Amino acid sequence: xxxxxxxxxxxxxxxxxxxxxxxxxxxxxxxxxxxxxxxxxxxxxxxxxxxxxxxxxxxxxxxxxxxxxxxxxxxxxxxxxxxxxxxxxxxxxxxxxxxxxxxxxxxxxxxxxxxxxxxxxxxxxxxxxxxxxxxxxxxxxxxxxxxxxxxxxxxxxxxxxxxxxxxxxxxxxxxxxxxxxxxxxxxxxxxxxxxxxxxxxxxxxxxxxxxxxxxxxxxxxxx
Amino acid sequence: xxxxxxxxxxxxxxxxxxxxxxxxxxxxxxxxxxxxxxxxxxxxxxxxxxxxxxxxxxxxxxxxxxxxxxxxxxxxxxxxxxxxxxxxxxxxxxxxxxxxxxxxxxxxxxxxxxxxxxxxxxxxxxxxxxxxxxxxxxxxxxxxxxxxxxxxxxxxxxxxxxxxxxxxxxxxxxxxxxxxxxxxxxxxxxxxxxxxxxxxxxxxxxxxxxxxxxxxxxxxxxx
DNA sequence: GGAGGAGCTATACCTAGGTTTGTATCGCCC
DNA sequence: GGGCGATACAAACCTAGGTATAGCTCCTCC
Numbered sequence: 001x002x003x004x005x006x007x008x009x010x011x012x013x014x015x016x017x018x019x020x021x022x023x024x025x026x027x028x029x030x031x032x033x034x035x036x037x038x039x040x041x042x043x044x045x046x047x048x049x050x051x052x053x054x055x056x057x058x059x060x061x062x063x064x065x066x067x068x069x070x071x072x073x074x075x076x077x078x079x080x081x082x083x084x085x086x087x088x089x090x091x092x093x094x095x096x097x098x099x100x101x102x103x104x105x106x107x108x109x110x111x112x113x114x115x116x117x118x119x120x121x122x123x124x125x126x127x128x129x130x131x132x133x134x135x136x137x138x139x140x141x142x143x144x145x146x147x148x149x150x151x152x153x154x155x156x157x158x159x160x161x162x163x164x165x166x167x168x169x170x171x172x173x174x175x176x177x178x179x180x181x182x183x184x185x186x187x188x189x190x191x192x193x194x195x196x197x198x199x200x201x202x203x204x205x206x207x208x209x210x211x212x213x214x215x216x217x218x219x220x221x222x223x
Numbered sequence: 224x225x226x227x228x229x230x231x232x233x234x235x236x237x238x239x240x241x242x243x244x245x246x247x248x249x250x251x252x253x254x255x256x257x258x259x260x261x262x263x264x265x266x267x268x269x270x271x272x273x274x275x276x277x278x279x280x281x282x283x284x285x286x287x288x289x290x291x292x293x294x295x296x297x298x299x300x301x302x303x304x305x306x307x308x309x310x311x312x313x314x315x316x317x318x319x320x321x322x323x324x325x326x327x328x329x330x331x332x333x334x335x336x337x338x339x340x341x342x343x344x345x346x347x348x349x350x351x352x353x354x355x356x357x358x359x360x361x362x363x364x365x366x367x368x369x370x371x372x373x374x375x376x377x378x379x380x381x382x383x384x385x386x387x388x389x390x391x392x393x394x395x396x397x398x399x400x401x402x403x404x405x406x407x408x409x410x411x412x413x414x415x416x417x418x419x420x421x422x423x424x425x426x427x428x429x430x431x432x433x434x435x436x437x438x439x440x441x442x443x444x445x446x
Numbered sequence: 447g448g449a450g451g452a453g454c455t456a457t458a459c460c461t462a463g464g465t466t467t468g469t470a471t472c473g474c475c476c
Numbered sequence: 477g478g479g480c481g482a483t484a485c486a487a488a489c490c491t492a493g494g495t496a497t498a499g500c501t502c503c504t505c506c
Binding site: 095098099100101103104107108113114116166167168169170171200201202203204206207210 | 318321322323324326327330331336337339389390391392393394423424425426427429430433
């Protein structure tokens with residue numbers, strides 16, 4: 001934890017996952033760190049929640065191994081705080097004396113697993129593996145969606161109007177009628193939309209609008 | 224089955240939800256039944272898992288209130304069996320002496336809640352409400368998707384080929400080239416697809432193919 | 447006060463999408 | 477052996493989608 005030659009090693013370690021550990025018991029931290037490193041995982045360990053909150057935003061697939069009983073705020077509180085801060089790193093809880101309501105709350109809030117001490121090595125390794133895998137998928141999805149979002153942000157408000165009507169399946173002339181425009185105007189906006197969104201086809205555009213949560217007001221799929 | 228003016232009792236109880244209870248303790252069954260009926264919910268109670276499995280497939284939003292400790296198979300086993308039988312009614316567990324691993328297993332397998340005895344009335348009512356709401360949404364989604372699926376089943380194999388290429392954004396002539404067909408043939412199939420699928424627009428068709436899990440081999444969203 | 451973007455439209459022109467009618471082959475089921 | 481559905485294509489015809497060029501107003505920002 002002391003020496004760090006590389007504050008941000010450019011990308012050399014591509015998407016080498018990291019396991020974050022938060023546990024106030026130093027010997028536990030050491031044991032877990034050794035365990036994870038023994039299977040080739042990168043590890044960062046913290047003694048308390050605030051330390052983690054400071055050091056964070058990881059940019060690679062990662063997960064959090066959390067003792068429920070922490071000094072100050074509990075692990076559950078930390079989970080809540082992270083969710084509020086829009087940080088969705090998967091969490092694995094470890095507990096010495098947890099109870100069922102705690103477990104339920106943690107799991108409902110999206111925890112990957114909730115292990116009781118003494119923890120079997122294989123159990124926690126499996127949980128970590130699953131958590132990292134889930135985080136990888138979440139990140140992939142997220143990256144795609146935020147690309148689309150940032151393109152959407154470059155659209156003018158009229159272009160957005162047209163986008164939503166076009167992707168709901170209306171013809172240019174119908175869009176024009178709804179917006180009180182000439183058909184040619186819609187065509188031109190439509191072309192601009194395709195360019196700005198980087199869509200190669202209408203099918204693309206429809207999928208993007210789905211990802212953005214732009215739902216047509218009128219139905220699909222009737223009789 | 225001889226003469227019936229109405230084979231399916233039209234909709235009189237439309238989507239009046241049902242709570243299923245499985246508990247071997249008769250007094251518990253009675254208490255829960257009373258509780259749920261007191262807030263206007265329909266209830267069906269069973270003393271054992273097999274009884275439930277026989278009587279099942281509900282056609283309205285519903286949920287299951289399950290004692291973990293059942294004679295014979297446990298509540299968790301029942302959960303597994305239901306999942307295998309493709310029955311996804313949300314489950315709320317109640318337990319007198321559960322432990323954390325049990326809780327984790329139940330929640331990981333999709334349980335809505337896991338309550339410990341003595342159960343507070345409000346807690347179980349809240350859980351039931353949430354479960355029924357979730358089931359309602361699941362059923363809505365399901366109905367839509369299975370309509371689309373059954374339409375998809377009426378497509379000929381060639382029509383499916385064309386569908387997947389068209390919804391991935393290719394132009395008719397490109398589809399024709401890929402399949403070794405004339406463009407006019409693709410156009411004709413395309414028209415048949417629209418009719419058979421009940422799609423009013425390409426946008427519709429794209430959304431349907433998404434629902435069916437037909438993914439284009441090549442990417443969207445590049446630079 | 448002028449540049450630039452949003453918003454809007456027109457003319458002209460070309461390509462893509464889609465239907466209708468008609469034709470033909472092949473394999474299958476009764 | 478005749479009907480049926482799937483597969484395949486053609487000619488003719490019409491509509492929808494899309495671009496380029498040009499011109500207009502209104503507003504904002506420097």
